[in-house]
Amino acid sequence: MNWTARLPRFEQVIDYRDLLGQYPLLLALRVLSSVCLLWMGTLWFEFHDPQQSLITEYARDYYPAFDPAAHDFVIGGFLAGFALYLFTLLLRPWNRLLLLVVVAGTALYFFGPYIAYHTEDYVRYANPLLAQERAGLWFGHTTMLVFGSSLALGSYGIWQRRAMPITLSVILAIAVGYLHTGERVTTLEGGVRYGIGFLLYIELALAALKYENYVLQFQPAGATGNLLSTDERGVVQSTLASLMGHYGVHLAIMLSLTALLGGAILEINIWITNYTTGRIADSFELDSLYGIVFTAMAAFLLLAVLRMFAGPDYELDES
Amino acid sequence: MWSRKATALAGCGGFLALSGLVLLNYLFISVGIVMLSFLFLASFLNLWMPRVTIERTTSSQNIFEEGELEISFRLRNRGLLGGFVEIYDEIPPQARLVRGSNYTLLYLKRQQEVSFTYVVQVPLRGHYHIGPVRLRVKDAFDLFYTERHEKTLEPFSVFPRIEALDSEILAGKNPKLYQGAMPIYSVGEGTQFYSLRDFLPGDSLRKVNWKAVARTGELMVNETEREDILDIFLLLDARGVSGLGSPTDNPLEMCCRAAASFADQLLRSRNNVGLIVYGSRTTTVHLGRGETQLHRILTALADAKAEGELPLKLVIQDLLPYIPSGSPIILFSALDNDDTLPDAFTLALTRGYALTVVSPSSIELDTGLGRFAPRPETSTEVRAKLALAQKTAHMERENTIAELRSWGVYLGDWKPGDAVNLALAGVKR
Numbered sequence: 001m002n003w004t005a006r007l008p009r010f011e012q013v014i015d016y017r018d019l020l021g022q023y024p025l026l027l028a029l030r031v032l033s034s035v036c037l038l039w040m041g042t043l044w045f046e047f048h049d050p051q052q053s054l055i056t057e058y059a060r061d062y063y064p065a066f067d068p069a070a071h072d073f074v075i076g077g078f079l080a081g082f083a084l085y086l087f088t089l090l091l092r093p094w095n096r097l098l099l100l101v102v103v104a105g106t107a108l109y110f111f112g113p114y115i116a117y118h119t120e121d122y123v124r125y126a127n128p129l130l131a132q133e134r135a136g137l138w139f140g141h142t143t144m145l146v147f148g149s150s151l152a153l154g155s156y157g158i159w160q161r162r163a164m165p166i167t168l169s170v171i172l173a174i175a176v177g178y179l180h181t182g183e184r185v186t187t188l189e190g191g192v193r194y195g196i197g198f199l200l201y202i203e204l205a206l207a208a209l210k211y212e213n214y215v216l217q218f219q220p221a222g223a224t225g226n227l228l229s230t231d232e233r234g235v236v237q238s239t240l241a242s243l244m245g246h247y248g249v250h251l252a253i254m255l256s257l258t259a260l261l262g263g264a265i266l267e268i269n270i271w272i273t274n275y276t277t278g279r280i281a282d283s284f285e286l287d288s289l290y291g292i293v294f295t296a297m298a299a300f301l302l303l304a305v306l307r308m309f310a311g312p313d314y315e316l317d318e319s
Numbered sequence: 320m321w322s323r324k325a326t327a328l329a330g331c332g333g334f335l336a337l338s339g340l341v342l343l344n345y346l347f348i349s350v351g352i353v354m355l356s357f358l359f360l361a362s363f364l365n366l367w368m369p370r371v372t373i374e375r376t377t378s379s380q381n382i383f384e385e386g387e388l389e390i391s392f393r394l395r396n397r398g399l400l401g402g403f404v405e406i407y408d409e410i411p412p413q414a415r416l417v418r419g420s421n422y423t424l425l426y427l428k429r430q431q432e433v434s435f436t437y438v439v440q441v442p443l444r445g446h447y448h449i450g451p452v453r454l455r456v457k458d459a460f461d462l463f464y465t466e467r468h469e470k471t472l473e474p475f476s477v478f479p480r481i482e483a484l485d486s487e488i489l490a491g492k493n494p495k496l497y498q499g500a501m502p503i504y505s506v507g508e509g510t511q512f513y514s515l516r517d518f519l520p521g522d523s524l525r526k527v528n529w530k531a532v533a534r535t536g537e538l539m540v541n542e543t544e545r546e547d548i549l550d551i552f553l554l555l556d557a558r559g560v561s562g563l564g565s566p567t568d569n570p571l572e573m574c575c576r577a578a579a580s581f582a583d584q585l586l587r588s589r590n591n592v593g594l595i596v597y598g599s600r601t602t603t604v605h606l607g608r609g610e611t612q613l614h615r616i617l618t619a620l621a622d623a624k625a626e627g628e629l630p631l632k633l634v635i636q637d638l639l640p641y642i643p644s645g646s647p648i649i650l651f652s653a654l655d656n657d658d659t660l661p662d663a664f665t666l667a668l669t670r671g672y673a674l675t676v677v678s679p680s681s682i683e684l685d686t687g688l689g690r691f692a693p694r695p696e697t698s699t700e701v702r703a704k705l706a707l708a709q710k711t712a713h714m715e716r717e718n719t720i721a722e723l724r725s726w727g728v729y730l731g732d733w734k735p736g737d738a739v740n741l742a743l744a745g746v747k748r
Contacts, residue, residue, distance in 0.1 A: 047346045194346050195353025217420050239425060246426045250459035257360050262353040293340045296352045303359055
């Protein structure tokens with residue numbers, strides 16, 4: 001018997017159809033969301049330099065050679081999330097086999113140097129510094145996971161089509177920012193860019209989820225393959241194209257307007273300083289971050305009052 | 320209205336802006352302010368939401384079990400601008416979607432008209448309705464929306480499935496050998512030609528035989544042979560006990576399918592057919608003929624619910640004074656939990672009525688559903704008791720059937736899963 005015939009077919013090993021999806025537009029949207037996630041992560045860690053994080057300070061107590069680099073976390077975290085998604089696509093028994101290999105490999109990677117430090121006496125006596133470093137390496141690796149977790153969750157959420165990991169990725173990114181100790185004020189352009197990057201990631205990731213859910217309703221739970229006829233698929237495809245086309249136009253216009261409005265609001269304190277005199281112009285607080293937030297909140301208050309008088313009120317069922 | 324996403328975004332934006340202030344983090348502040356700006360601008364998007372009108376139609380008001388109902392929607396945007404529209408049409412929980420979807424999401428341009436359809440299949444008889452429709456008009460980012468509930472409901476009935484019966488159902492005692500319209504060799508209303516006679520004032524011109532007029536030169540009319548119609552009553556047992564089993568396989572469902580098939584066959588043979596459903600009370604469909612009568616019977620069958628415990632004797636006592644002696648009565652019942660059965664049958668038989676019983680076996684149904692099957696952890700003693708209970712129940716039913724047959728009742732012991740035709744085979748025995 002030909003031994004190649006005994007090899008499992010590709011579709012028996014991995015559910016690759018889930019990765020590609022039924023509609024190229026949705027795949028494109030997921031890829032775009034992933035790119036935005038990487039961009040958002042890069043911006044986020046560019047500002048919150050891991051070297052100035054409380055996590056890094058704490059890690060260096062145990063592992064002095066700990067030297068985190070932003071790009072490592074961004075790429076590594078994203079790939080970890082994507083790998084986790086790919087793992088969920090593996091079918092039995094291949095997923096269990098891989099899980100075993102991954103667990104063993106990870107344990108060896110994290111704890112191997114620590115075990116070697118305790119078992120290989122010659123290292124301890126011949127090169128104590130190297131031995132110390134190797135013993136703390138596992139801690140350094142574990143700490144990297146903390147930085148990369150928001151990217152990993154975001155990537156997993158986008159590809160696995162789950163809202164919860166996407167939400168958690170945003171929360172974790174904020175948490176990492178909280179532990180940042182450095183002070184740094186960037187330009188207006190930089191501030192707007194960060195905001196737009198963050199929004200773009202959230203919007204595209206959630207839009208991908210929304211349109212995936214729209215398509216999933218045509219496929220009963222647990223069913224694999226396509227249950228729609230070619231004509232019906234064509235109708236769904238054209239509806240998707242219409243929805244996503246209009247969504248894209250709305251998003252582009254809204255983000256441009258948001259950039260203008262956000263930029264203007266972030267600059268209000270500077271305008272006030274420039275165009276006023278006396279105590280207000282000389283105010284130290286107005287020129288600082290306090291001033292930005294204070295004037296922004298005042299601007300939003302005024303805009304909200306304007307919005308109250310613009311257009312009809314929302315209609316309630318009772319009315 | 321604000322969506323959850325809008326609320327979360329507003330909360331997150333405010334939190335980031337204030338946190339940035341506390342931590343002196345410019346990134347937090349800028350992201351928070353940009354988020355709030357985005358939200359503020361999005362709140363303007365739904366000022367000119369599309370005005371959408373909905374028209375919904377269904378392919379039919381009545382379907383049979385496992386039949387398909389097509390629901391069509393026509394949407395029109397009468398607003399000045401386009402917008403994203405989400406529609407969810409509520410369908411009964413028993414219904415299965417077989418094509419399309421009752422939920423849709425689309426972008427409606429100004430003055431655009433869009434149609435879509437979906438098809439549902441309902442496996443259980445009954446009266447249902449489609450709707451109400453929930454219409455949500457929202458911005459592209461799901462931040463703000465207006466929602467409308469269209470209260471329009473489309474009622475429809477699901478009739479029991481009718482199976483084609485491949486033989487005559489009844490061989491009645493009297494007055495006829497066969498069911499259906501029978502000529503009885505006397506002048507009257509009918510379809511068969513009997514004789515010619517002279518035209519009399521009051522005769523319909525439709526009856527004039529023009530060939531005979533041409534031949535004789537006088538107005539002559541056709542006379543027809545009078546036909547007799549058999550009056551048949553169907554009795555359906557819808558007591559609470561008949562609903563025991565699974566939703567699709569229980570004595571009541573089986574009885575309804577059999578009654579629908581029998582009614583269809585008997586009405587096709589031009590009989591007068593009536594129906595009485597008894598459970599907590601009696602529902603009567605008076606004797607009648609034709610398609611309309613079949614519709615009335617099917618509607619009553621769709622409405623039958625397993626409830627109450629009205630004894631058969633009371634039903635028979637009420638029914639007999641109103642039907643001609645000798646008319647066939649067909650009872651659809653599992654013959655469970657009714658101590659008045661012997662009295663009821665005696666009453667009908669002694670007054671000369673031809674009784675036929677189609678009885679789905681509830682014991683077989685219970686066995687099929689695993690009611691008598693012991694669990695793996697069941698002790699040997701309990702297993703023996705279960706086996707004994709099953710055997711006793713079988714014997715009781717067999718005794719009842721044998722007793723009724725010995726009285727001259729045509730009784731069909733109908734096994735679950737068998738076609739209605741096989742129940743009929745038992746009846747003819």
